[in-house]
Amino acid sequence: MxxxxxxxxxxxxxxxxxxxxxxxxxxxxxxxAYEIPVKYFINCGSKETVNNGSRNFVGDKKSSTSKTGFFFTKPSSTDTNINQSPSNISALYNTARIFKEQSSYVFKTGGVNTTYLVRLHFFAFSSHTDLSTAVFDVSASGFLLLHNFTAQSSKRFPLIKEFFIPTNTSKFQISFTPKQSSFAFVNAIEVFPAPPLNFSLGEAKNAGEQQPTSVLxxxxxxxxxxxxxxxxxxxxxxxxxxxxxxxxxxxxxxxxxxxxxxxxxxxxxxxxxxxxxxxxxxxxxxxxxxxxxxxxxxxxxxxxxxxxxxxxxxxxxxxxxxxxxxxxxxxxxxxxxxxxxxxxxxxxxxxxxxxxxxxxxxxxxxxxxxxxxxxxxxxxxxxxxxxxSMPAAATESNSPKTTVVSSVLGSVAFLCILAAGFYFFYKRRRSKAIENSVWSKRSSTTKHPVQNLNLGLKIPFSEIKSATKNFSPTQQIGKGGFGIVYKGILSNGTQVAIKRSSPGSGQGLSEFETEIMVLSKIRHQHLVSLIGYCEERSEMILVYEFMENGSLTDHLYNSDSPSLSWKQRLDICIGAARGLKYLHNDSPQVIIHRDVKSANILLDQNLIAKVADFGLSKSGPPEESHISTKVKGTFGYLDPEYFTSQQLSQKSDVYSFGVVLLEVLCARPAIDTHLPRDQINLAEWAKYCNNKGVIEEIIDPSIKTQINPNSLQKFMETAEKCLQEEGVDRPSMVDVIWDLEYALQYQQTPVPREPHEDSTITASSAFVMPDARRLPSLDSTIYIDDDSATLSENLPHLNAGESSPQMRTQNFDQ
CATH class of the missing domain: 2.60.120.260 (Galactose-binding domain-like)
Structure with missing residues (x-):
């Protein structure tokens, strides 16, 4: 050998x-071949043994250590599927064990210093208990495996979570801890020693040595x-x-x-x-x-x-x-x-x-x-x-010796935390002093770009504190990549939104300066206006006009905001497109937003759309075809061409806007990790549904009956063109506006179909989505009127079968 x-x-x-x-x-x-020395396959909430391929899952009802080698520590209940499961779903998922308080499965193991392979099976079947509403933690041998876990995505197919967990004890414990007013559940559990996979998990060598350090x-x-x-x-x-x-x-x-x-x-x-x-x-x-x-x-x-x-x-x-x-x-x-x-x-x-x-x-x-x-x-x-990680659940018995040791350890831990608190407080004060010293030194030699503008936009920190009631939590209206957003009223009565940078937010001075540099030089009906900023006391604060109706995201999913009609959604898309068109074509320097997404399209009291958040934007002269830059943006919206080549162009914004169009139609995020894997990426899932001829099935149900078929077809054609793989094949934002205006015109003026047209044709059969790549789903102030009003006024009434005219312009990436 x-x-x-x-x-x-x-x-x-x-x-x-x-x-x-x-x-x-x-x-x-x-x-x-690897021989598993000891293995547990458990059919939770049942007394039956279920065969699942080559594994026999034993029911856990009336389990005892002597018979099964495992037990659970606290009272629990069971639940049963009240509907017949589809033929492709195993009988293993017909029952579940439910925990209303912290409880554990405890397993007898064959030895110490072993890595266990653990699989937890979840399936939120139909029952008198809505399993999809459960919220809970799962831990094992001192490691927190799942935190605030919910099985909402397992309504259609089982969800299996797999872990490799090292342990140095003779008993192996898996604990389920429900969140307050909720419960925990599990359908099946697998536990057995993993084969020698040679992972560097930091196993302890012998019993009694230090706790292993990692789980996979x-x-x-x-x-x-x-x-x-x-x-x-x-x-x-x-x-x-x-x-x-x-x-x-x-x-x-x-x-x-x-x-x-x-x-x-x-x-x-x-x-x-x-x-x-x-x-x-x-x-x-x-x-x-x-x-x-x-x-x-x-x-x-x-x-x-x-x-x-x-x-x-x-x-x-x-x-x-x-x-x-x-x-x-x-x-x-x-x-x-x-x-x-x-x-x-x-x-x-x-x-x-x-x-x-x-x-x-x-x-x-x-x-x-x-x-x-x-x-x-x-x-x-x-x-x-x-x-x-959180500690594992307590064992069944708590001896006096354990209590004394815990008290001593708790006191030591408290003293350590107290000492660490003083240490970091001192370090933070010292680092702030150094930071302010460095800032002052830099300011005295070369002013940073914001200072060079000499703008009349500075707002005193005292006024910011007053406007937000000393940054009261009751004034918080959101949180983004830059920090927390507060609602406030300035001393002159202006209602504003105030963004305050948070430590560790991932964005800092560069984004702060870029936002001010861009928004202080432009004004447009469909761009959020900057009211002012504050940089006192190491603070970075941006003050904007207040947008009463929040973000477009708020009206599509994950909030209680009223649903938007199809016409309202078209108007919003057209408004956002006009804002991007101004950035690309009409500003003194071409501005590429670089983070176009529904969360960065805000709505005022009249649902007028305005593009916001310019912290990642880049600017360049019109004659440049692209900007070579490090990839930044939001996954699910990233242009695959920019992603692979690191060459940013106007068409990168166009691609992201195409994803926004699909969000507007389907009322779901661009990336949703709670969904089955093939549905996570919206662009990819839309392409799949279109190829299957079922694009109508993923349209937001609240608007499905409102949409004129011609309007839907034009809208989807626009999304298709925006999502082309190569930037040169995508339209400019001018062309996008034309197409969306036509989609709106179709919706407002229904066009009778000609007798020869097949009445069974749907929007999904009329176009082909591109094969979306899976990606990992910046001188004077200018005021400009909304130049796109002419487009709407001059737009001809359409007859069936007419195609939209294409406005030819000098594009940034041509």
């Missing part, structure tokens, strides 16, 4: 990321280039997805498959993963192949990439690089890694990232020589750190 080889290259840590490389070469037939939660498990692998084809019952929906550019790679069989792989990866791969295409001119994933932006992640050279004719011919978010890279070459048909994996530990997007890429080391970078499989795990 050959010895497992491991290699850990000496690679410098890149800034902002911790890079962990773990290499393992796997030879064929080097280990026997599975986020994605991808069979790249191959089919979906169901759980029964994996020795530890893992599901592997296909990769196509995550591939940014489908033309950048092709699928390669082999019939060579791989048996008894060391880490129990199914052989099907290594029997296929995605290989970089040599015909498209791409420099990389990229897969993009939505991840928790506040958490670190472990990324495991799987490789097996099934494509080379001879050995020692391949060399390529793997990239994570363009910040971490590792060369894969024949000398250190690649041998024909020898599987291996490489792990990357990646820090948190504000974008909430993770890109995994492969590309050549030398594009002239290396033509075939490839990837076989990919797993992404979220890392949970015990330092930020």
């Amino acid at each position: 050959e010895k497992h080889q491991s290699h850990r290259p000496n690679i410098p840590k890149p800034p902002l990321f911790i890079f962990l490389l773990h290499f393992l070469t796997l030879h064929l037939n080097i280990s026997s 939660q599975t986020v994605y498990r991808i069979n790249v280039g191959g089919p979906r692998i169901e759980s029964d084809r994996d020795t530890v019952w893992r599901n592997w997805e296909t990769d196509d929906s995550y591939l940014v550019d489908k033309s950048s790679a092709y699928t390669y498959k082999t019939t060579v069989s791989f048996k008894n792989l060391f880490d129990e990866t199914p052989e099907l993963v290594y029997m296929s791969a995605k290989v970089m295409s040599n015909t498209t001119g791409n420099s990389k192949v990229t897969w993009s994933f939505v991840v928790n932006k506040t958490a670190g992640h472990l990324v495991r990439t799987h490789f097996c050279d099934i494509i080379s004719i001879s050995e020692n011919t391949l060399a390529f690089k793997v990239y994570i978010n363009s910040n971490i890279s590792q060369e894969i070459n024949a000398t250190n890694y690649l041998r024909n048909y020898s599987p291996f994996h490489i792990d990357f530990q990646v820090g948190s990232h504000d974008s909430g997007v993770m890109n995994v890429s492969i590309g050549p080391v030398n594009p002239e020589i290396d033509k075939s970078p490839f990837l076989n499989g990919l797993e992404i795990f979220e890392i949970t750190d015990t330092l930020t």
Whole structure:
């Protein structure tokens, strides 16, 4: 038997990321199949045993440790599905155990210093208890696994949460803690020792040593280039997805498959993963192949990439690089890694990232020589750190000894917290003094751009405090990327919205200055007006005109605001488009907003739309075709061309506006992680529904019967053009306004259909949505009248079958 080889290259840590490389070469037939020493499969809330493939889930009713090896600690109840589940839903999801107070499943384990694979199954079936309303926490062995968890997205399909949890005790405990006035539930539980996957989880070596430090939660498990692998084809019952929906550019790679069989792989990866791969295409001119994933932006992640050279004719011919978010890279070459048909994996530990997007890429080391970078499989795990986790639930008995120890530990902890408080208070005072000193020094030599303007827009901090009643929570009306937004009234009686920068908000001086620089020089009916700003006492505060009806988002979803009619939505879209058109075409410098989304379209008391939040905007001379800049924006709205090339243009705003149009039609967010995975990205889901001929099914039900078919068709044609993959194929905002004006005209003036027209034609069959990429879902003051009124006045009444005229203008990106 050959010895497992491991290699850990000496690679410098890149800034902002911790890079962990773990290499393992796997030879064929080097280990026997993994035998699980002890396993628990529990059918919660039932006394029946349910067969689910090769697993038998035992009912937990009347469970006892002697018979089943597990028990739960507090009284609970059960619930049963009152409707017959669809044929594709297992009988495992017909019952659930419900907890009204904190309770735990406690398992007898075979030993200490073990990593357990835990799966929790949730399905909010129809019952007298609405399971979808449950809100609760789940913890295990001292780690907080799920916080404020709700199973609303599991109404149609079961939701399975998978974790790898190290423990150094002889008992393993999973606790469910309902939130106040709520309850917790679970349909099924799986617990068994994980195979030797060689994760660096910081296991304690022996019982009594320090607590293990990390848990991994599975986020994605991808069979790249191959089919979906169901759980029964994996020795530890893992599901592997296909990769196509995550591939940014489908033309950048092709699928390669082999019939060579791989048996008894060391880490129990199914052989099907290594029997296929995605290989970089040599015909498209791409420099990389990229897969993009939505991840928790506040958490670190472990990324495991799987490789097996099934494509080379001879050995020692391949060399390529793997990239994570363009910040971490590792060369894969024949000398250190690649041998024909020898599987291996490489792990990357990646820090948190504000974008909430993770890109995994492969590309050549030398594009002239290396033509075939490839990837076989990919797993992404979220890392949970015990330092930020809640403690596990208390055990069944609390002895006096435990109470004394807890009291002592509590006193020590209190003293530590008190000392830390004094330390950070001192540090904060000192850092503020240094910050003010540096600011004063800089101001005395080179004034920053805001000071150079010498604007009469400064508002004293004392007036800001008075206007917001000393920043009273009762005056808060929202919270954004810059900070908290307050409602206030200035001393002259003007009602205003006041944005106060918050520490750790992710935006700072640069965004503050950009907002002032842009809005102080322009005025337009469809742009939010800046009233003033304050920069006293290290504060960064922006004061705007007050918008009585909040954001467009508030009227589409997640609020109690009244629903908008279809005509109102069209008027709002046209108004926002006019604001963007002014930025692109009519301001002294071309301004690209860079963060167009429904939350940044505000509505006044008459529902007039105004574009807001210019902190990320960029400006440039009209003759420039694009601006090369670091990618910023909001995931789900990002232009894929800008995302991959880092070249920003007017058409980047046009793409984002296309996503807003779909939001307006469907009344759902651009990215909704509570939905099933194929529905998370709105643009992608709309494309899928359109291809299936069911686009009407995702329209907001409150307006579905209001929409004139011709108006809907024109509106969707506009969205289609905005969402084209290449910026050159997208319309200018001038053209967008024309098209939306026509959609409004169709809605206001119904057009009779000609006798020869097929009355069964729907809007979804009249156009084709583009194949949306999955992305990771800045001198004088100018006052300008709303120049777009002429468009409405001169718009001809339409006859059936007429197409809209296209206004030809000099565009920024032509």
